[in-house]
Amino acid sequence: MNSRFKKFISYYKPYLGLFYADMACAFVVSVITLVLPLCIRYITKNVLEGNTPNSLNQIYMMGAVMFALVAVHTFCNMFISYQGHMMGAMMESDMRSDLFEHYQKLSFRFYDEQKTGQLMTRITNDSLSLSELYHHGPEDIAISLIKFVGAFIILININVKLTLIVFLFLPIMAVFAFYFNKKMNIALRTSKDRIGDINAQVEDTLSGIRVVKSFTNEQIEKEKFAYENNRFIHSRRESYKSETYFHEGLIAFTQLITIAVIIFGGAAIVHASLDLADLLTFLLCIGILIEPIQRLVNFARLYQEGVTSFARFMDIMELEPDIQDSADAIELSHVQGNVEFIDVSFKYKEDYDDVLKNVSLDIKVGEYVAFVGTSGVGKTTLCSLIPRFYEANQGEILLDGKNIRDISLRSLRSNIGIVQQDVYLFAGTVADNIRYGRIDASKEEIIEAAKKANAHDFIIQLPEGYDTDIGQRGVKLSGGQKQRLSIARVFLKNPPVIIFDEATSALDNESERAVQDSLEKLTDNRTTLVIAHRLSTVRNAQRIVVLTDNGIEEQGTHEELIALDGTYANLYNVQLELKM
Structure with a gap:
């Protein structure tokens, strides 16, 4: 059995009771639909033409039977309509949860290649199409098959020749339906890709709306959106054309x-x-007989939309995370914080040049190490390899002498705190964002972390203090305030290894000094890695590692490197001149 088909039907498993009840109701509905014409035939042929003495009583009796059948028919249809749709919605929810969970397993390498809008389309629009297929698919097939076979048996018993004339149309209808069904499939796949492109464009524009407005480029964004919108319209035109030929052609055949x-x-x-x-x-x-054909027309549409959506769903689900736990991954306990790189090389893609090549570095427990160098030499990449956001192509990275590939990702990352250059805050309150560092933290612990990050003073001046809503991505806060909240998150996490990627880049001089003081305190008995562009912020580092395109060029304290009069001294003097 095809693995994708197995995966498809696996979503029925938690709802088999509801599924069987839905199918039972579908069977009852089909049988009653077939019985009603026979009741009418009984009245017209046996009662009216027979002209029996108790004809009126027989008519009333048969009428009562038909009323009862209609009542049962209505109840079953209502069950199918409500409970069947709920079953589809719950299965849709399960699939959406699985996809969201899988998204979180995929590495940064995957997200480097993807558009957020496309990923959102797969988890929203596509799953909605699957909900309809899961509900209506088996039900439509069952009802159509029972009605079709039942109607055929009744028809052939009434008049064989007339029935054969009817069935002469069916092979032609089948060929017609198959041809346009195939065209619908192609058109629907393209259409779903195009709506994903629209979502990606909207997400990109709205995320950067402040940049758009500051450069007065609203017209440019309108044109970019119009381009994607027109591509979508073109794809829908092809889709609707195929669907129209398919649907109306079959209706014409039935007429x-x-x-x-x-x-x-x-x-x-x-x-x-x-x-x-x-x-x-x-x-x-x-x-x-025609009604099942119309149902099958509807099923064909749902099938094409659903199969297209499921294919897009499985395209993601079948992607194995390129970074995952080994079979015998260990859990860390009592991490000291010794980090060692042994001949580590890394490139983002096979056909790309190496970002890092044969890097060897031993960072001792509790050491405060700064990484400096020009943009693009791999400072951030080097530090991203430690929590395995990316996987080194060659070499080993050790934490307390253990290869990080042998450590579970959760255990590894829970012992590493990161403050990134591009601060991300979630919609919600100040307290919620700090608590993200440790979900079970108390209010007192949150306040203490904010104080360590020198954020407490500005927080208590906000309208509702720690309960102030900061808006999407923290838009109600200044850059420096957002940076200090992100630092408070790491203080709360309190990990043995801390990575600061340009952590003070968004701060004004006063805020920078305040955070710098906090960083100095935090380095006590902790391994601290700081990626710095402004060299003045890392003068007190115990060791400064200078990276160039050739790897590690220099190492030492600020004074030692200035005395060396090499790459670091040149970078420092250039920055000093720019300040003057």
């Missing part, structure tokens, strides 16, 4: 079948091989 029945049925009545009551029943059954 031709009805006309053929009336013409040839009328001729049969003239030749006395069919009576009027049988023709009436035949026409009613043709309606039942």
